[in-house]
Amino acid sequence: MLGEMIEIGASIAAFAGAAAGGYSYASLAPWSTLFGGALTAPSNPVSGPRQIALTFDDGPNPRMTPQLLDLLEKNKIKATFFLIGSYATQQKELARRIHAAGHAIGDHTWTHPNLSRTGAAKTREELSRTKDAIEQLLGAPVTLFRPPFGARQPATFRIARELGLTPVTWNIIGNDWKAESSEYITARINRQIARNDRQGNATNLVLHDGSHRAQGMDRSFTIEAVRRLIASSTDRHFVTLDAWL
Template sequence: MLPALIGLTTAAASAAGYQSMAPTGQWFGRTFTGLGRGRKQIALTYDDGPNDPHTLKLLEVLARHDVRATFFMIGRYVRQRSDIVREVAQAGHVIGNHTFSHPLLIFDSAAQTRKQLLECRAALTDAIGDHSSLFRPPFGGRRPATLKIARQLGLETVMWSVTGYDWNAPSAVEIEKRIVRQVRGGDVILLHDGGHRAMGADRSQTVIATDNLIRRYKDQGYEFVTVTEMVGAGRARASAPTRASRG
């Protein structure tokens, strides 16, 4: 009996550990990961900015294609380059909270997590005033307390359904291939315009991949939307009366 109990406990701990980092896992509370398969919409998201010059180069690509994206920014970088943050906002993109210093929140206390979110919120407010209520945990790491604090602060926790694994700077071709293998429609795509260790990370390949991806999926009839728009569409669909309820 004891070995069986130990095995079950180990399996449960492993599953819980996986769910704390799995982008689409919902064990610890609801997070937004997209609209589900089959919707001809894509939300491009970028983490770890602002980052000179690559955030600005992304703005050029997005403007060329008339696409709006969502940027999850690190508060300490916002304090350093509020000018870039303002350019992102003025271009019509959505800006979300990515904590102040990018810790792995599964190891932070509730007080530390709250401080991270509030300090990033303050940095964004000082830079651009009103901004979105979106929040993405660094590395995707969260636990029940993380999500509870986010809800208490009025934040919508956003994960992703597709990633380009561009954090380690692969080629633009490889980033595109990785994403194409995963897209099913209604996706939130994770990319990076900066690096959490220091400002100045080279994201030139992500910029090139973004241009290629927009061309590819526009040709296939996809619409590019912000996460805010996608969340709104999901809520509208959830609240729409079903055929049975209409009688």
């Protein structure tokens, strides 16, 4: 009897561990659909250039975003910016400049919480407050939403869709927030773009022009990596995420 109880207890523990691991995977993996589907990236067109969607999270950042906008304008490239709502209201003219330049703008919550740990009411407040503030600021609808850290739970994407927001994740992330050089970011990006090419997929790339920890963070490594990516991508077509809706 004791042996059977030990075996049952071990089985329960193993099941609980697997369930916890599955929940964690579903809450963070950008390609997981267990908690609902999200826009990642379509297949590349059979004919024509391969596509890259440059996306930037955690802005607007008065120290770095203007430099990034200058670089994109010089190369006639449009990108997608997921703005933190509280930052956008602090940097109104900069948010308007992003919009006026023709870039797509998405909702990245008001305070950048981990939405896999927030209640439904808090999640709705974070998304709706940001959407309303940016729409009032720009006079244009906001239809894209990226959860901070990619984190979500079963209600997250449902709430986003109820607010008219399309959830977005990614299929490449540059890890630029912790990079010690632009070379590191560039090598990581190139390696993952090559993987997407082999699989026939377009690229939805996450980089950061700001930081949720504080305004004014240095993202010069990111900007240099973007410069190098553009220079090496003459045979590719840069798109905003709304082109894939």
